[in-house]
Amino acid sequence: MIRSARILALALLAPGAALAQPLDSEPRIAVMSAFEPEWTTLLDLMEEPQDHVVNGVRFVTGELGGRPVVLFLTGVSMVNAAMNTQLVIDRFNIEGVVFSGIAGGVDPALAIGDVVVASEWSQYLESVFARETDGDFALPPWMEPSGIASFGMIHPQPVGVxxxxxxxxxxxxxxxxxxxxxxxxEQIAANTTLEDCGAEGACLSDPPQIVVGGKGVSGQAFVDNAEFREWVHATFEAQVLDMESAAVAHVAYTNDVPFIAFRSLSDLAGGGEGANEMGTFMGLAAGNSAAVVTAFLEALPD
Structure with a gap:
């Protein structure tokens, strides 16, 4: 009976144990983007690419910028980004994670095409949506305020880790x-050239720049609202806003893995004149982010 129970236990554990087996033992940098237009340039630059598919996600191992990497798409959104970052850490020998992609600019000092490399990331929608009472939105009486300014009913909170x-x-x-x-x-910023005209012919009014430092925020929303953009900049002192980076930073932190995100501005999150600019400058911004990521990989010490 005992032996039968052990065999049954092993049989139940076997699928999970097999699933956790590493796909590749070579130490690699995980290089990720959210959706296909962001990673096309990087994929084209890969040397000796080899595909692996896990849970429907395509992971491409090879060399990029002279470094062993595994390149993949997280999918758009915080949940997809967190889930697939943990997946790559579990299934490959990951030395660090690098995000390359586009974003919305929330700092009025920045312009479309600029590449922001924030020093820290926060999750602005880790929040309480407060009820309205007498024209005000207040937290439940048993909840401690976070000290972060609210935006109407949205009261940002820290996240438990x-x-x-x-x-x-x-x-x-x-x-x-x-x-x-x-x-x-910072070292590569001065020597990396960014494009100011896209393949479709759209050009920037000012030469783009690389900004290293400052803050970024992420959340489960595509932001195209001038008032909300101003609140994000004032409250978080943020330069950039996206839908994945803070989730990846969170997972990297819990796994004690180095992290960095390169985000090029494709639009101004509602701060520009006229319609949202992402459709016009997405390719340009994605290419600029990829150029900085490639230069970064080339500059990493052995």
Whole structure:
């Protein structure tokens, strides 16, 4: 009876154990984007690409910028980004994670085409949507205020985080980029040329720049609202807003893996004149982000 129980237990564990087997033992940098237009340039530059498919996600191993990498799409949204970042960490030998993609600019000092390499990321929609009472939106009486200014009913809150070696649940608002990697990004910024005209013929009015440092925020919403953009900039002192980076930073932090995100501005999150600019400048912005990521990989020390 005991032996039969053990065999049954092993049989039940076997599928999970097989699923957790690494697909590739070579130490690699995980390079990710959210959706296909963001990764086309990087995929074209891959040397000796080899495909692996897990849970329907295509992971491409090879070399990029002279570095062993695994390139993949997270999918758009915080959930997809978190899920597939953990998946690549579990199934490959990952030395760090790099995000390349487009974003909305929320700092009035920045323009479309600029590449932002934020030093930390926050999740602005980790929030309480408060009820309205007498014309005001207030937290439930049993809840402590976070100290972060609200936007109407939206009251941002820290997120609880657990990780190996920590005692209990850590409440965090900001997730850092790797400081050593930020220094490398600063070193390459002066020597990396960004494009100011896209393949479709749309050109920028000012030469784009690379900004290393500052803050970024992410959430489950595509933002195209001038008032909300102003609140994000004022409240979080943010330069850039997207839908994935903070989730990837969160997963990297819990796994103690270096992280950095390169985000090129395809639009101004509602701050521009006329219609949203993403459809016009998405290709240009994605190419500029890919150029900086490639230069970053080339500059990483052995």
């Amino acid at each position: 657990t990780r190996d070696g920590a005692e209990g649940v850590e409440q965090k608002v900001w997730f850092p980029a790797d400081p050593d990697w930020l220094r490398i990004a």
